[in-house]
Amino acid sequence: MRRVYLDHSATTPVDPEVASVMMTYYTEKYGNPSSVHGFGREAKQALEQARTQVAELIGANPKEITFTSGGTEADNLAILGTAEALRTKGKHIITSCIEHHAVLETCEHLEKNGFDLTVIPVDEEGVISVDAVQKAIRPDTILITVMHANNEVGSIQPIAEIGKLAKEHGIVFHVDAVQSLGKIPVNVDEMNVDLLTVSSHKIYGPKGVGALYIRKGVRIVPLVYGGGQERKRRSGTENTPGIIGFGKACELAGQRMAEDAQKQIKLRDKLMNGILDRIEFVKVNGPLGEKRLPNNVNVSIRYVEGESLLLSLDMLGIAASSGSACTSGSLDPSHVLLGMGLIHEIAHGSLRFSLGRQNTEEEIDYVLEQLPKIVERLRMMSPLYDQVVRSNHV
């Protein structure tokens, strides 16, 4: 069966170049980077090269990079580590309602343990207002944590402006850049960030590796204690092959970003416009144009339910995702779509396609050929659609 992968915001394939670099560090150069001998030294050297590669992609100094087990751990380290370091200074944290669960749940954990949390709303395009952040700032605010680009609707946030505010008030600023890295420029100085989360498996690197950028001078209390690896910020023997793969993936991302973005914007708009042209009662979720990630398409197809769409697409080999309750693991649909003001019914019918390096125009044609048939079939079954058809014909 033909297979079309359009779920790159969930994860990406490992680039063959990345995989081949990694392999050596499993089977030949398997030393522990902390060891004194030659095996250890060659691993250490490669580890430090990877640190430089990651740092270069985000405009940081290699010493400011701490490797972790992924984006979730980096988010936890940033938030819990800052809260612990600054708990005598203040107890107030600001975040937004569209953050990834790795941020939201961590903030809510702190709230249960004596911290105050302000969750900033977003507009209907899923964008945070700088003004709202400014109004939320209090004398005891210690941390602002906001994502660079949203994973569901691709909305790009005004990070540099929020960072400027944070700087003026002496507040630590953390940004989750898991979705934006490799897709749009990420620069820690231009964005005025103190802490930045990145992840390997979203940029054609291996799973189980991420990093937290920690600006020089910013204090973080570690989550994991032990042998003092990663400048005592994250103990545990380093995942050398994974980290080296991540480094290579960062290097490739830097080289290919402009070309990838240009190509994916074209496919994105072809897919989005094609859906709007071919299917009635469709709403685009998230902003259009410059404020949207190059690879994100998110639409709500009214009168049908998201999981049914996903199953039907999957039977044709097309991989996508949805914000419907059935796929969120709870009874409510995506908190992001609800946060943007969508009613439940429309959020349940959301469909996200996230493009990647290997997607072709021909694959988009295939989706555009199949999706209308799927929607038609599901709508014929839908009691909600009846009502619409009837009221239109009366």
Added chain:
Amino acid sequence: MYTEKVMDHFTNPRNVGELENADGVGEVGNAKCGDIMRIYLDIEGDIIKDVKFKTFGCGAAVATSSMVTEMVKGKTIDEALEISNKAVAEALGGLPESKMHCSNLAADALHKAIENYRDNQQKKE
């Protein structure tokens, strides 16, 4: 996550549609929770002669609706009232745990349609 039987009923649902002048119609769920099932019954004497459904919802919602229509066709009203949500799920070879409560409502829709039929009968008398 779904059994082959669920996928079969999702892909080729039986008895989709509506019945004009149905003797009983039952609807459960709401758009907020993401599942709406509506069942139409034609009843002659005590026997369910024909049954159709329309469903907005996930794969489990569609499959349970389809399955319940298959289970109930030709049955008496009393037999139909004995069909439970659990029995529908079992007939499908089981549903994922997370679906047992939210999308497994087809028997409820059936029972509501029978209730509606009985109300209509009473009004006629």
